[in-house]
Amino acid sequence: MQFTNQHKNLSSINSESKLSNDFARKIAEEKYKYGFTTDIHTDIIERGLNETTIRLISKKKQEPNWLLDFRLKAYHYWLTMNMPTWGHLNIPEIDYQAISYYAAPTKKKAPNSLEEVDPELIKTFNKLGIPLEEQMALSGMAVDAVMDSVSVKTTYKEHLIEKGIIFCSFNEAVREHPDLVKKYLGSVVSYCDNFFAALNSAVFSDGSFVYIPKGVRCPMELSTYFRINAQGTGQFERTLIIADDESYVSYLEGCTAPMRDENQLHAAIVEIIVHDHAEVKYSTVQNWYPGDANGKGGVYNFVTKRGNCLGKGSKLSWTQVETGSAITWKYPSCILTGDDSSAEFYSVAVTNNCQQADTGTKMIHLGRNTKSTIVSKGISAGQSQNAYRGLVRVAPNAEGSRNYSQCDSLLLGSQCGAHTFPYMDIHNETAIVEHEATTSKINEDQIFYCNQRGISTEDAVGLIVNGYAKEVLNKLPMEFAVEAQKLLSISLEGSIG
Amino acid sequence: MLEIKDLHANINGKEILKGINLTIHPGEVHAIMGPNGSGKSTLSAVLVGNPAYEVTHGSITFFGKDLLQLSPEDRSHEGIFLSFQYPVEIPGVSMVNFMRAAVNEHRKYKGQQPLSASEFLKLMREKRTIVELDNKLANRSVNEGFSGGEKKRNEIFQMAMLEPRLSILDETDSGLDIDALRIVAEGVNKLKTPETSTIVITHYQRLLDYIKPDIVHVLYKGRIVKTAGPELALELERKGYDWIKEELGE
Numbered sequence: 191m192q193f194t195n196q197h198k199n200l201s202s203i204n205s206e207s208k209l210s211n212d213f214a215r216k217i218a219e220e221k222y223k224y225g226f227t228t229d230i231h232t233d234i235i236e237r238g239l240n241e242t243t244i245r246l247i248s249k250k251k252q253e254p255n256w257l258l259d260f261r262l263k264a265y266h267y268w269l270t271m272n273m274p275t276w277g278h279l280n281i282p283e284i285d286y287q288a289i290s291y292y293a294a295p296t297k298k299k300a301p302n303s304l305e306e307v308d309p310e311l312i313k314t315f316n317k318l319g320i321p322l323e324e325q326m327a328l329s330g331m332a333v334d335a336v337m338d339s340v341s342v343k344t345t346y347k348e349h350l351i352e353k354g355i356i357f358c359s360f361n362e363a364v365r366e367h368p369d370l371v372k373k374y375l376g377s378v379v380s381y382c383d384n385f386f387a388a389l390n391s392a393v394f395s396d397g398s399f400v401y402i403p404k405g406v407r408c409p410m411e412l413s414t415y416f417r418i419n420a421q422g423t424g425q426f427e428r429t430l431i432i433a434d435d436e437s438y439v440s441y442l443e444g445c446t447a448p449m450r451d452e453n454q455l456h457a458a459i460v461e462i463i464v465h466d467h468a469e470v471k472y473s474t475v476q477n478w479y480p481g482d483a484n485g486k487g488g489v490y491n492f493v494t495k496r497g498n499c500l501g502k503g504s505k506l507s508w509t510q511v512e513t514g515s516a517i518t519w520k521y522p523s524c525i526l527t528g529d530d531s532s533a534e535f536y537s538v539a540v541t542n543n544c545q546q547a548d549t550g551t552k553m554i555h556l557g558r559n560t561k562s563t564i565v566s567k568g569i570s571a572g573q574s575q576n577a578y579r580g581l582v583r584v585a586p587n588a589e590g591s592r593n594y595s596q597c598d599s600l601l602l603g604s605q606c607g608a609h610t611f612p613y614m615d616i617h618n619e620t621a622i623v624e625h626e627a628t629t630s631k632i633n634e635d636q637i638f639y640c641n642q643r644g645i646s647t648e649d650a651v652g653l654i655v656n657g658y659a660k661e662v663l664n665k666l667p668m669e670f671a672v673e674a675q676k677l678l679s680i681s682l683e684g685s686i687g
Numbered sequence: 688m689l690e691i692k693d694l695h696a697n698i699n700g701k702e703i704l705k706g707i708n709l710t711i712h713p714g715e716v717h718a719i720m721g722p723n724g725s726g727k728s729t730l731s732a733v734l735v736g737n738p739a740y741e742v743t744h745g746s747i748t749f750f751g752k753d754l755l756q757l758s759p760e761d762r763s764h765e766g767i768f769l770s771f772q773y774p775v776e777i778p779g780v781s782m783v784n785f786m787r788a789a790v791n792e793h794r795k796y797k798g799q800q801p802l803s804a805s806e807f808l809k810l811m812r813e814k815r816t817i818v819e820l821d822n823k824l825a826n827r828s829v830n831e832g833f834s835g836g837e838k839k840r841n842e843i844f845q846m847a848m849l850e851p852r853l854s855i856l857d858e859t860d861s862g863l864d865i866d867a868l869r870i871v872a873e874g875v876n877k878l879k880t881p882e883t884s885t886i887v888i889t890h891y892q893r894l895l896d897y898i899k900p901d902i903v904h905v906l907y908k909g910r911i912v913k914t915a916g917p918e919l920a921l922e923l924e925r926k927g928y929d930w931i932k933e934e935l936g937e
Contacts, residue, residue: 634739635775639774641759642760642763643763644760644763646758649788653788656779656780657779657781
C-alpha cells in the first residue's frame with residue numbers, strides 16, 4: 191500500500207505543475223546548455239569494426255560465450271546489409287570504420303557509494319541537473335546513469351531489490367541474471383531486423399535492464415540518462431525491459447549530449463516484453479546535440495524501439511519528446527500479440543534549423559480485440575524536415591481490433607517541411623481504423639496578440655507550442671513534463687521574428 | 688502622459704496617418720471617431736507597435752519615454768493596453784497560462800516576484816467578476832470558440848488583470864448586443880482611476896453613453912480635423928460626417 195500512496199502524491203504534484211508555465215522565460219536566453227565536455231580519463235579502443243573489435247569488446251566486458259556468439263552472428267549478418275534509404279532523410283555517408291566502438295571511463299572497480307564515484311563525473315551530472323542524491327528519493331525516482339558506455343551508478347537499487355525488481359546495467363544483468371537475458375535478448379528486435387539493429391547487436395556497449403516480477407507495481411519511476419561524452423565514439427545502448435504478469439512499471443529515458451563538431455552515431459535498441467495484464471510506460475526526452483544553425487555537427491540517431499504486448503490484456507505506452515539530433519530515424523512500435531492488449535504512441539518531434547526527423551510508429555495487431563492509439567505532433571522550424579511515418583497492420587486473426595491515429599503538423603516559418611506517411615495494412619474486416627491529420631501554422635497575429643499583452647515572441651512561441659503539444663506532454667511523468675516544456679522552447683529559439 | 692507629434696505612418700507603402708497631433712493627460716477619456724478608412728485602427732496599431740505598420744515621421748512619447756524605441760511587449764509593460772477589434776484565437780493555450788505569463792512578465796518588468804499559482808488564481812477570480820466572465824471561459828483556450836461578446840468581455844478582463852495606464856478600446860462596441868455593451872462599458876468604468884486614461888475608438892454614440900468622453904476627436908483621411916467636447920459625438924450621431932467634409936471644403 192505504501193507505494194500506492196507515493197503514486198498518489200506524485201500525481202498531485204503533477205497536476206499542480208501543469209499550471210506552472212513560467213518555464214519558457216527562464217531559459218529563453220539559454221543556448222544549448224549541455225554543451226560541455228568532462229575531463230575524465232577514458233578507455234577507448236581503436237577505431238574500426240571487425241571481428242577482432244567485437245571479440246575485444248566482449249572480452250573487456252568478460253561476457254559469456256553465448257553472448258559473443260550473438261554479437262558475431264549479428265556482425266556477420268550486418269556485413270550483408272545496406273543502410274536503409276527509404277526515410278525522408280538526407281544522410282551523409284557514414285564511415286563505420288572511422289568510429290570507435292567502445293569507450294568507458296576507467297575505473298578500477300565498480301563504485302558502491304556516491305563517494306566512490308569520480309568527482310568530475312558527479313559535477314557533469316550536476317550540470318545536467320541529474321539529481322543522483324537525496325532529491326531522487328523525494329521525487330521517487332531511481333537513476334541508472336550511463337556515461338558513455340558503462341553504467342556508473344545505480345541508485346535505490348536496494349530499495350527495488352526488496353520488491354524483487356531488477357534494475358541494473360545491461361552488463362550486470364548478463365552476469366547476474368543470464369537466464370533472463372538469454373531468454374529475452376533479441377526476442378522482440380532480432381539482429382536481422384534492420385541495419386542499425388544488426389550493428390547494435392554486434393557492438394552494443396551497455397544499457398539498462400529491468401525485470402518486474404509477477405504482481406509487483408514498481409513504486410518509483412525508473413530513469414536512465416544517456417550521454418555521449420568522448421569524442422568520436424558511437425553510443426550503442428541496449429535496453430531490455432520485462433514486465434511479468436500483472437506488474438507495472440514506468441520507465442524514463444532522458445538524453446543530453448555535449449556539443450561537438452564531429453557527427454556522432456547513436457544506434458540503440460530498446461526491447462520491451464509485457465506479459466498478461468501487465469503495463470509498461472516508456473517515456474523519452476531526446477535532446478542529443480542537433481548541430482549548429484548551419485547544420486554542422488550533431489548526433490545521428492538511428493534507434494529501434496519495440497515492445498511486444500505478449501500477454502492477454504497487456505498494455506504498453508510510448509511517449510516521446512524528440513527535440514535533438516541532426517538526424518532522427520526512430521519508430522517506437524508495438525506488437526499486440528495478446529488478446530485484449532493495447533498500445534499507445536504519443537510523440538512530439540521538433541526540428542529546427544537543419545535538423546531532419548523521420549519518426550513514427552508501427553502498431554501490429556495480432557491478437558483479438560487489440561487497441562492502439564497514435565498521437566503524433568510534429569513541429570518544424572527553420573529549414574528542417576519533419577516526417578511522420580506510421581504503419582497500422584491488422585492481421586487476419588485480429589478480430590475486433592481498433593486503431594485511432596492523429597497526426598498533426600505545426601509549421602513555423604516557410605522554409606521547413608512537414609510530411610506524413612501513414613501506411614495501413616488491414617487484413618480483418620471487423621477492424622476499425624481511423625486516421626486524422628491536420629497542418630497548421632503559427633501566425634503573426636497570434637504572436638502580436640501575445641506581444642501586446644507583454645509576452646515576448648520567444649515566450650509566445652513557447653506558449654503556443656506547448657499548448658499544441660499538451661496532449662503528449664500530459665502523458666509524461668511530472669519531472670519530464672517540465673523538462674520537456676523547457677526543451678521545446680529552447681529548441682525553437684530564434685525560429686520566429 | 689501621451690504626446691503624439693506630427694505622426695505619419697504607412698502600411699505596405701501606403702500612407703495612412705498624415706500628421707497626427709494628440710496630447711492625453713492622466714485621467715482623461717478621449718473618443719476618436721471618424722468615417723471608415725480614416726486611420727483610426729491604424730493609429731491604435733501604431734501606438735502598440737504592430738510591426739505591419741511603418742512610422743515614417745513624427746514622435747510618440749509616453750510618460751517622457753520615446754515609445755517608438757520600445758518593443759511591443761515593453762509598451763505593454765509600460766502600461767499601454769489595446770482591446771483588439773478582432774481578438775485573436777490561440778488554440779491550445781489556456782487563458783490561465785496565457786494570463787499568467789502576461790501578468791508575470793509585467794511583474795518582472797517592475798522588478799516584482801512572479802505570483803504563485805494560488806495568488807494568481809485568486810487574482811483571476813477577482814478580476815473576472817468585473818466583466819462577469821464565466822469561469823468556464825477562463826479555463827478555455829484563448830478566445831477559442833468564444834462568441835463575439837465573450838471575446839470583447841475577455842479583452843476587458845485582460846485589461847483588468849494588467850491594470851494599464853493607457854487603454855485603447857478599438858471598436859470594442861462592434862458586434863455587441865445591448866447587454867454585452869453595458870457589461871463591457873461598466874467594466875471599463877470600474878477600472879477607471881484618476882491616473883489612468885482611455886482612448887475610445889468608435890463609430891457610435893451608444894458606447895459613449897456609458898463611457899463618457901472628456902474630449903472627442905474626428906479623424907479623417909489620416910488627420911485629426913476636429914476636436915471638441917462630448918457634444919461633438921452627439922452632433923455626429925445626428926448629422927453624420929458630411930458636414931465636416933463640407934467644412935473642410937470637400
